[in-house]
Amino acid sequence: MKTLLTVLCLVFFLACNQNSTGRPETALDTGREFIRASLDGDFIKAESLILKDTENVQLFESYKLFYNKLPAEKKINYQKASYEINKYQDLNDSTTLINYSNSYMKKPMDIKVTRQNNTWEIDFKYTYSENLPVE
Secondary structure (H helix, E strand, C coil): CHHHHHHHHHHHHHHHHCCCCCCCCCHHHHHHHHHHHHHHCCHHHHHHCECCCHHHHHHHHHHHHHHHCCCHHHHHHHHHCCEEEEEEEEEECCEEEEEEEECCCCCCEEEEEEEECCEEEECHHHHHHHHCCCC
């Protein structure tokens, strides 16, 4: 009986702590999810976090093509890579810059996270124009 009560309490606690949309609730969490999804090649997850405007959508499509053309070994190295947040900077209440690097490339990169309609999203235009490697 005690075990059943413990399990029910745990389920209730977890249900109460999840937001209804399944989206990250902070700029930092949004950035982290985007970074991990991008390294893993999980474009469905990464794209769900992108700010939906014409330029962002087009640039993200270009990024997917770029990633898909990488040799399998590079993709595996990205998937195995860890990442580190080097700097987190709130520019205002709706814009945050996150500087990070991954253990494979070891190159500091920035992403811009913006909040619109209480939803944090990645402004990929900023990420793409500032950081994409030239190969």
